[in-house]
Amino acid sequence: MEHLMEKFVSSKEIYNGKIIKVHLDTVLLPNNNEATREVVDHPGAVAVVPILDDGSIVLVKQYRYPVDKVTLEIPAGKLDYNEDPDDCVVRELREETGYQAKEMNRITSIYTAPGFSNEIIHIYIARKLVMGEVCLDEDEFVDVDIYKPEEIRVMINKGIINDAKTLTGLLLAGV
């Protein structure tokens, strides 16, 4: 792969925020030309396809400020510093939906936008779900809804479900 690789030359910090960091790096291309790369560092996240015993799926509706839309997504959340994804996904599923899963399996990990960010999302399937208590943060606003697989397929085909991690998770789960 050597003929494709870029070599790090230098990095300049642009922004050190609450969630993201932004830096502008200089790299050496395979042809030895220099180029710049704008990079958004992200802590990573987890997402989970919660499948009820009857095959229905638990989704969450929430407002996403960057795209100015209410989106329908699988439950997800950012990793806390040094947090194990396997722990994070249990916490996020419980906090957002109230459900606890007796079966939780990681199916894959995806890069959402590798052209400009290192965000990685670890995607799980949760089964044998038991209802507990929703415990959203005071400043978190999420609607929980349950859909049959055939309803979800219609929403995928119509482009109503349009979040990358959600599409990947649902399609890998065979919905």
Place this chain on the structure above:
Amino acid sequence: MEHLMEKFVSSKEIYNGKIIKVHLDTVLLPNNNEATREVVDHPGAVAVVPILDDGSIVLVKQYRYPVDKVTLEIPAGKLDYNEDPDDCVVRELREETGYQAKEMNRITSIYTAPGFSNEIIHIYIARKLVMGEVCLDEDEFVDVDIYKPEEIRVMINKGIINDAKTLTGLLLAGV
């Protein structure tokens, strides 16, 4: 959806780069608390699943600096300012792979990271492909490879293919 919406209060520019812009916005939550939102503006992109007459699929290998990995992806590229995605996808497919498609259909548009970015990727399926000439920029380094659907399924299951738009496109194409 009113009970989920956030209202814009103010915006502070952090970075105005070549590809991305970053701003820190203040919003009013549904409970009237104030919160900040770190937002990465992106020009948007196109991506295409090129399917050859025998069902094989054309993928590209390239180094992605933000994740420090060579990834296997469907051909894709950023939209130029004011460019029509339908034009962009024809250009990107030809530039990266040499192929021209007699059939090109948009299957969906996805948000890659709606938690912190407005990047949207319009995904197409290209069929009836005719080989032309690859015309990469001097500073672009891409390997073009052709895979059978069964090879792709193995790479998806093993997590070798891990780019969100690529997984979404391939799975929606029924691979």
